[in-house]
Amino acid sequence: MSQQVQEKYEESQLYKIRHSAAHIMAQAVLEIFPDGKVTIGPPVENGFYYDFDLPRNLTPEDLETIEKRMRQIVQGKHEFKKTVISADEAKKVFANQPYKLELIEGLEKGGFDEYGNPLKEKPEISIYQHDTFVDLCRGPHVANTKEIKQDAFKLMSIAGAYWRGDEHNKMLQRIYGTAWENAQQLKDYLLQLEEAKKRDHRKLGRELEIFIFDDEVGPGLPLWLPNGGVMIEELEKLAKEMEEKAGYLRVRTPNLTKEDLFIRSGHLPYYAESMYPPMELEGVKYYVKPMNCPMHHKIFASKGRSYRDLPIRLAEYGTCYRYEKSGELFGLMRVRSMQMNDAHIYCGEDQFEQEFMGVIALYHKYFELFGIDKYVMRLSLHAKSGLGKKYVDNQRLWLKTEDMVRRAMDNGGVPYMEVADEAAFYGPKIDVQIWSAIGREFSLATNQVDFAVPERFDLKFTNKEGADEIPLCIHRAPLSTHERMVGFLLEHYAGNFPVWLSPEQVRVIPITDGQNEYAQGIVRQLREQGIRASADISAQRMNAKIRSAQLMKVPYMLVVGENEMNAGQVSLRVRDGSQQNNISLAEFIARMKDRIERRAKEL
RNA sequence: GCCGACGUAGCUCAAUCGGCAGAGCACCCGCCUUGUAAGCGGGAGGUUACGAGUUCGAUUCUCGUCGUCGGCUCCA
Structure with missing residues (x-):
């Protein structure tokens, strides 16, 4: 039996790209705010962030400037160079970076990593440099900035975040970004975000x-x-x-x-x-x-x-x-x-x-x-x-x-x-x-x-x-x-509930107002069976009625015109678009009751 | 609670530089009598979240309150 070994995120190329993108972003931010204080900037699920303590609040325009500058930096093909140094040396490098000094002290004591998690052994202290930016960091990073494609990352939002996640600490400014191996992956991710928004329960609700x-x-x-x-x-x-x-x-x-x-x-x-x-x-x-x-x-x-x-x-x-x-x-x-x-x-x-x-x-x-x-x-x-x-x-x-x-x-x-x-x-x-x-x-x-x-x-x-x-x-x-x-x-x-859970289970749609009474009669029979049904006797055309039932994600639509009325039948349209013409109401009710009793997933 | 952005009709969104607040959908009224995702015409709908301020004049600028959104913290 073969066992598939999933690559650890921490060791993946994507992780390095995001971690490095965070450094590059920090460089761009410091170019705008030479006195800005940097804190931490790790990769996260779909991207990365970096937390800063800056003299003024960032604006959406700043984000554009920073992103633009990042595109220039990555093109420079700057190498990421790692150096292992002593705590004292590190303190000199980050002499005017108080948050970094705090982190170095934590590392020196050997108690905690940069996120405040307890460590088993005293970690080595290393710094990474690319171009003009140096960060206290254990890596890993890409070899050089050009491994980050200039069209495969995007800055997403500005947010507040407490230093070390503690609400008693100072509120820092966090920039979230997303970064991928190539432009297509970025595009796919942004599309996925759009799709997710359509499922947002607040919108659907x-x-x-x-x-x-x-x-x-x-x-x-x-x-x-x-x-x-x-x-x-x-x-x-x-x-x-x-x-x-x-x-x-x-x-x-x-x-x-x-x-x-x-x-x-x-x-x-x-x-x-x-x-x-x-x-x-x-x-x-x-x-x-x-x-x-x-x-x-x-x-x-x-x-x-x-x-x-x-x-x-x-x-x-x-x-x-x-x-x-x-x-x-x-x-x-x-x-x-x-x-x-x-x-x-x-x-x-x-x-x-x-x-x-x-x-x-x-x-x-x-x-x-x-x-x-x-x-x-x-x-x-x-x-x-x-x-x-x-x-x-x-x-x-x-x-x-x-x-x-x-x-x-x-x-x-x-x-x-x-x-x-x-x-x-x-x-x-x-x-x-x-x-x-x-x-x-x-x-x-x-x-x-x-x-x-x-x-x-x-x-x-x-x-x-x-x-x-x-x-x-x-x-x-x-x-x-x-x-x-x-x-x-x-x-x-996504609002497409199984029948048992659907607020409205059946919508009966008369084609002309000549079938309104027939439709209402069907609704009465369905309700008699404990089924949640209504008839659409508005002055709209059938197509519009179907559209509004579809938009409300009603699982079953019963279209009834003159033919159905004369034959005492219904034409079933299911929410998925499929249809079954000229069936008896009894047959339809039997199908529904089966789904409801079993709380079935299928329609 | 904290940092930031936002708040225009029931919903989705416009409104140039501070100068009469608008559209689509939904709603109401008519016409059409229709075959599987929007037929046509008309009408009504607003204290521009609320309260102050600046101004001849505020949807627009300033401040405050409330609410929503993106995060942080927290949680079913």
Whole structure:
């Protein structure tokens, strides 16, 4: 068996091109701002960036000037020369570059690389020079600037970025660029960006009348239009079906609770900045809930529990509110009001692995149903430095729980990657990471293990020996929130939803107004069967009616003219453009019902 | 929250140098009675996001507020 070895990005020609392009850009920028301070400029997924500290803000015109100058520099065929030097020498070279001096000190101590990641061994210090520009850099680079084709790169945007990614540090100016091996690759990439924009859920959401935002309602607070309402109903139906089969019990809890509950849960000490501020009545503070868990814990605690009752799985499509910072809002993907496909599983330690894998199995069923194949499972762990701040202060339990999750994933053969310092405050979590149409990352499904909060709520069950034991709690949301899920589905399907999920499943199109009544009769029969249908009896021509149904991405169009009316039949046009003439309504209904019942991908 | 850009009709976008705010689509009304992605004509629709300021005069220039977008930080 042959195994294909994928070339590491870090070792690829593309990586060198982008890294070198960043240096060339920095040279051009420094020519405009001789006193400008340079920081770091690494290659990224489709290009590169470089962060600068400059005396004034960059303008789009600057970008043009810089790009033009870069084209000249690459033509100069300047060699990239690497020199290994001592820390002291490096400090002399970068004497007036304070950010570089900071980096050199980090390297000298041997603790961290230029991005602040801890290093195993003390790295050597090297500089790269081409033409007039010298940078502290470990490479690698292309041999000379001419390896970068002058028509294969483009500067994309100016953005703010904190020095070392820390919001307490100074805000720098970042220039993003893209660079490729040749002009065709660049062209393809730019085309791909254009295509992605067409899939943007914010654009499709408006066009397909799924949701809107309104300034007077508030940022991050979506209004679901009737079409969006249908999708939500369908998603809830799906979740309830799956959860009922998996032994979940449905509960309902209020949107508002007293402060006491969130003090006990730990949300106020650890999560307060993401919560809406309290409202006070008669001396009592109330908070709008950012999560459902504390209420579910109360339900668990509402009566004595035996080991025989476990696991107990409490599910609720709960509405939560979180005060996301204004700049973090992003269409439906990041909002302030959301409905979570939430549930909490209370179980004994010996049941943990089975329950945990049960949740993962649910993920896989959903992935299969939606045809999701591009995703990454991330196991988010705590960081020692955050204990008592971001994280509940009990390192022993952190390590133990993280091990349990790892073991469960390994035993179940689920591939995943580990990320430090991204856990929930009460325990490690598994996120399913996905990408929006324009390439932004999001966590969709999530699954978190809580070893801390049950104890705070005095949750207990009586074990076989008759002693009290604290249950573990698994928080899970395989379908994420309605908001993020619908946003994701819009982009995933580019609005071409499978029949079961389509807000409007059938549009009946009479050719002349002589068939209006016949068309409306068909709609009545379809609705009788639980099918979402409407008739287009506007004063437009058939072609225009078809066009508007196509634009709304309605899966089935039934065209009815005099022939169909007289024969009691319909002519089916499918969203993909195919058609099937003169079929009976019963035949069409049978086809549809089959697709809907199976939640089939095909039309 | 931070850095930057932007905000004109329901939507997509025009408006020269500071001088009467416009088009297409959608909507309403008529005509056409039509065979698989836009038939024709007419009508209505605006405090140019909001609030100040400069000016004889502001969509245009300045400041503030709100919102959106591109990032950073953060997250379902």
